[in-house]
Amino acid sequence: MNICVVGVGYVGLVTGTCFAELGLNVTCVDNDAAKIKMLKDGKVPIYEPGLEEMIKKNSGEGRLTFTSDLREGVSNALAVFIAVGTPQGDDGAADLQYVWEVARSIGETMEDYKVVVTKSTVPVGTGQKVAALIREHQKRPIPFDVTSNPEFLREGSAIEDFMRPNRVVVGADSDQAKAIMKDLYSPLYLLETPFVITNVETAEMIKYASNAFLATKISFINEMANICELVGADVNVVAKGMGLDRRIGSKFLHAGPGYGGSCFPKDTAAIARLAKEQGYTFQIVEAVMEVNRCQRLVMVDKIKAALGGDVKGKVLACLGLTFKPNTDDMRDSPSLVILPELMQAGATVRAFDPAGVTMARPMLPKEVIYCDNSYHACQGADALVLMTEWNQFRNLDWARVQEAMRGKVVVDLRNVYQPARMNELGLSYYSVGRPS
Numbered sequence: 001m002n003i004c005v006v007g008v009g010y011v012g013l014v015t016g017t018c019f020a021e022l023g024l025n026v027t028c029v030d031n032d033a034a035k036i037k038m039l040k041d042g043k044v045p046i047y048e049p050g051l052e053e054m055i056k057k058n059s060g061e062g063r064l065t066f067t068s069d070l071r072e073g074v075s076n077a078l079a080v081f082i083a084v085g086t087p088q089g090d091d092g093a094a095d096l097q098y099v100w101e102v103a104r105s106i107g108e109t110m111e112d113y114k115v116v117v118t119k120s121t122v123p124v125g126t127g128q129k130v131a132a133l134i135r136e137h138q139k140r141p142i143p144f145d146v147t148s149n150p151e152f153l154r155e156g157s158a159i160e161d162f163m164r165p166n167r168v169v170v171g172a173d174s175d176q177a178k179a180i181m182k183d184l185y186s187p188l189y190l191l192e193t194p195f196v197i198t199n200v201e202t203a204e205m206i207k208y209a210s211n212a213f214l215a216t217k218i219s220f221i222n223e224m225a226n227i228c229e230l231v232g233a234d235v236n237v238v239a240k241g242m243g244l245d246r247r248i249g250s251k252f253l254h255a256g257p258g259y260g261g262s263c264f265p266k267d268t269a270a271i272a273r274l275a276k277e278q279g280y281t282f283q284i285v286e287a288v289m290e291v292n293r294c295q296r297l298v299m300v301d302k303i304k305a306a307l308g309g310d311v312k313g314k315v316l317a318c319l320g321l322t323f324k325p326n327t328d329d330m331r332d333s334p335s336l337v338i339l340p341e342l343m344q345a346g347a348t349v350r351a352f353d354p355a356g357v358t359m360a361r362p363m364l365p366k367e368v369i370y371c372d373n374s375y376h377a378c379q380g381a382d383a384l385v386l387m388t389e390w391n392q393f394r395n396l397d398w399a400r401v402q403e404a405m406r407g408k409v410v411v412d413l414r415n416v417y418q419p420a421r422m423n424e425l426g427l428s429y430y431s432v433g434r435p436s
């Protein structure tokens with residue numbers, strides 16, 4: 001089967017490449033000519049473990065091609081996936097301009113039956129509007145179906161998540177579209193992946209409900225961490241004790257600087273906004289967003305307190321900038337709030353991130369000093385701040401760290417290090433929701 005994926009971002013590129021790996025012929029389309037040129041030259045515009053090799057293999061075997069011409073992608077495809085960005089608009093709602101643009105172009109270019117699949121995260125009602133736009137822009141009436149197939153992959157483990165998903169959600173209104181969607185994903189049936197087949201509106205809602213719930217878990221454990229600090233309890237152990245209850249589950253119960261990235265912040269805002277538009281206040285999600293906003297400032301205060309209440313003239317070694325490890329994605333990363341706040345208060349920041357610096361540079365104050373590795377960042381630092389739990393920060397050579405630093409303070413925003421070990425090393429160690 002020939003398919004087309006529009007948008008070669010984190011979702012589109014992984015989706016297209018993985019479908020090619022599953023044996024489909026895939027044309028990936030993007031209107032960013034520079035990205036398409038890079039991909040044609042064998043370079044990958046994003047950092048995602050394993051992706052480069054898989055693109056190389058499938059391009060080499062002729063199943064994966066790239067173009068900036070939507071017509072070329074759409075013409076031979078039976079299914080056209082829309083995987084463009086749906087960023088947060090000014091009012092909190094999802095900004096759907098890119099989705100509408102693609103829907104109009106699909107209408108203008110299609111010559112025969114297509115299943116148009118919305119993979120982007122979009123609010124309920126988008127499928128219907130995509131269908132209306134396609135119909136409006138067709139030169140003559142051509143049958144098509146619009147389906148919803150929200151994506152649940154996580155950056156950093158996107159390939160594994162796509163190939164072995166917990167579930168595949170498909171919202172479709174016609175039997176033909178359902179059959180084509182099942183056929184597309186048939187290799188995953190062999191792995192006994194559960195499929196949730198429903199109508200378009202429900203599928204669209206499942207994505208927002210999932211992300212809002214995961215964000216709720218994070219804000220919940222972050223507030224729990226703040227309370228643990230007040231009463232001398234250990235949030236890691238609390239989370240373990242909670243998570244072993246199968247009704248709760250252990251995932252997404254890691255206290256830290258709050259959620260970030262390209263999904264949770266905008267998706268919580270979008271579902272809250274969607275509810276508001278219907279005259280309903282989604283109280284839990286509103287609180288989740290507020291807790292998340294505050295948690296970043298709680299981290300700023302924690303770092304200041306660790307340095308005696310004032311960071312003026314202090315040098316901070318910041319390890320990690322991205323919102324999570326194994327990605328170069330800086331969108332809504334906690335570091336974008338925490339570091340400018342500290343710099344505003346007079347701190348100098350020396351930062352190292354294994355993959356995020358190119359994206360971070362234009363988003364952070366220009367005074368940030370970017371370093372080549374962890375030890376370079378620690379040079380002359382009063383405090384080490386662990387911002388993102390990249391694996392390489394888990395086993396630092398502490399003798400080398402201490403030799404490089406001028407101070408002894410370690411602020412671990414991800415609870416990676418063991419307090420007892422840090423004390424043994426003679427470091428003043430602060431983490432999140434654990435006794436210092």
Ligand code: NAD
Nearest residue numbers: 007008009010011030031032084085086098120121151155
């Ligand atoms: P992204 O910003 O990385 O990529 C979007 C791509 O779409 C860009 O390359 C852009 O150039 C392209 N594009 C925009 N308009 C276009 C047009 N008219 N024609 C062709 N290409 C166009 O976005 P992303 O992170 O891949 O997210 C895509 C969607 O998937 C969003 O709705 C997001 O919420 C959702 N999602 C993202 C993740 C994630 O982890 N990033 C996970 C699940 C779902």
